[in-house]
Structure formats: C-alpha cells, structure tokens
Amino acid sequence: NAGVTQTPKFRVLKTGQSMTLLCAQDMNHEYMYWYRQDPGMGLRLIHYSVGEGTTAKGEVPDGYNVSRLKKQNFLLGLESAAPSQTSVYFCASSDGDRGQAFFGQGTRLTVV
Amino acid sequence: AQSVTQLDSQVPVFEEAPVELRCNYSSSVSVYLFWYVQYPNQGLQLLLKYLSGSTLVESINGFEAEFNKSQTSFHLRKPSVHISDTAEYFCAVNPTGAGNNRKLIWGLGTSLAVNP
Numbered sequence: 001n002a003g004v005t006q007t008p009k010f011r012v013l014k015t016g017q018s019m020t021l022l023c024a025q026d027m028n029h030e031y032m033y034w035y036r037q038d039p040g041m042g043l044r045l046i047h048y049s050v051g052e053g054t055t056a057k058g059e060v061p062d063g064y065n066v067s068r069l070k071k072q073n074f075l076l077g078l079e080s081a082a083p084s085q086t087s088v089y090f091c092a093s094s095d096g097d098r099g100q101a102f103f104g105q106g107t108r109l110t111v112v
Numbered sequence: 113a114q115s116v117t118q119l120d121s122q123v124p125v126f127e128e129a130p131v132e133l134r135c136n137y138s139s140s141v142s143v144y145l146f147w148y149v150q151y152p153n154q155g156l157q158l159l160l161k162y163l164s165g166s167t168l169v170e171s172i173n174g175f176e177a178e179f180n181k182s183q184t185s186f187h188l189r190k191p192s193v194h195i196s197d198t199a200e201y202f203c204a205v206n207p208t209g210a211g212n213n214r215k216l217i218w219g220l221g222t223s224l225a226v227n228p
Contacts, residue, residue: 004155033215040121042202042220043156058215090155098144098163099206099216103155 002026006091006104013081013111021076021107023091031094032074033058033101034066036087043090049074081111114139114207118219126227127195133188133222135203143205145186146216147177150200159201162186173197198226 045058047066092101119134
C-alpha cells in the first residue's frame with residue numbers, strides 16, 4: 001500500500017521558473033492538503049480540497065495554484081517561483097471522519 | 113478561534129530519562145487530538161490519537177498522551193527515551209462539527225533531542 005506519494009522529492013528552480021508538484025493517494029480519501037514547512041514556523045496550509053473538482057485557499061495561498069481533476073491526485077503549481085518559496089512541501093490526505101492525516105515524504109524545493 | 117500551543121520548542125534530554133512534551137489547545141467545540149512525529153528528512157507519521165473513550169492513549173513505541181478536557185491539554189510522555197526518539201513532534205487538533213473541512217490545526221512543533 002503506497003499511501004501518499006509525492007513527486008519529485010527534490011528540485012532546484014531559478015527565480016521566475018514554473019513547476020508542478022504531484023501528489024497521489026491510493027486510499028480513496030476525499031480530503032487532500034498541501035502544506036509548506038519552514039524552520040520555526042511549523043506546517044502552514046497552502047491549499048486544500050474536499051473532493052474531486054474542488055479546491056480552496058489555506059493560510060498562505062499566494063503564489064500557488066492547485067487542481068484536483070481526479071480524486072486520487074492533487075497538483076500544486078508555482079507559476080513564477082520566488083526565493084521566498086524555498087521550502088519543504090508536504091501533501092496529505094484525510095479520511096474526513098476524524099481528520100487523521102496521512103503524509104507524503106515531502107518535496108524539498110530550492111529557488112535560487 | 114481555535115489554536116494549538118506547544119509550550120516547548122526544544123527539549124534536550126539524556127537517554128533513558130523520562131520526557132514530557134506539552135500541548136495545550138483552545139477550541140469552543142469538541143476536538144479530536146493527534147500527535148505526529150517527524151524523523152529527520154522524512155514526512156510526518158501519526159504517533160497516537162484521541163478520538164473518544166479512554167483519555168489515556170498509547171503508541172506502539174512506548175509513548176502515551178492523556179487528554180485533559182478541563183485543562184485543554186494533550187501532553188505526550190515517555191518514561192524512558194532512546195536515541196532513536198530524536199525527532200520533531202507535532203500536536204494537532206481537529207475541531208468537530210460542520211464547516212471545518214477536516215483541517216487540522218497544528219502546533220509549531222517540539223524538537224526532542226536525546227543525548228547519550
């Protein structure tokens with residue numbers, strides 16, 4: 001059982017470049033989330049989805065876009081990367097009943 | 113508004129010593145409570161959770177946490193830590209009821225460093 005899989009695991013971007021992070025889950029969860037983790041700031045919610053075809057903004061959505069075209073996939077896009085987006089990005093999914101989240105292994109993104 | 117406070121950002125401790133990582137929350141509704149652990153360069157894993165029933169919950173690797181509703185706390189304890197327990201620990205709550213969209217509210221984390 002793969003759980004939550006994120007690709008890629010590492011990426012270096014130049015300022016202004018774009019990229020898409022892919023998250024895939026095989027647990028048939030309705031809820032999916034994208035977080036960023038920065039030292040001393042814990043986990044901050046970027047965007048989330050409560051089901052296929054739906055997305056909503058979290059705490060820090062600026063500079064990011066998301067799509068949930070299929071239930072099992074949740075994509076996070078950076079249209080024009082900035083150094084402030086250097087971070088570790090985590091995707092998570094939830095069964096919705098109690099809110100227990102299952103996490104991917106993370107994507108370490110560096111914007112130079 | 114709901115919030116989670118982890119009272120210690122860093123906890124250094126010697127191997128085989130007891131440890132307590134403190135977590136307090138604020139919520140106007142009932143909550144589900146979670147502790148997650150993050151080992152270096154890895155994702156977060158569920159350590160234990162309180163959903164209902166007994167207020168004392170245990171993990172498979174010797175940690176336990178007690179839900180104290182009157183003090184709105186969910187402190188994590190282990191009587192004897194190992195080097196391998198060195199990690200970042202996150203407390204999270206999920207307020208019950210409609211409208212929350214199952215978004216967990218996170219503490220900022222506590223870094224546990226177990227020294228030989």
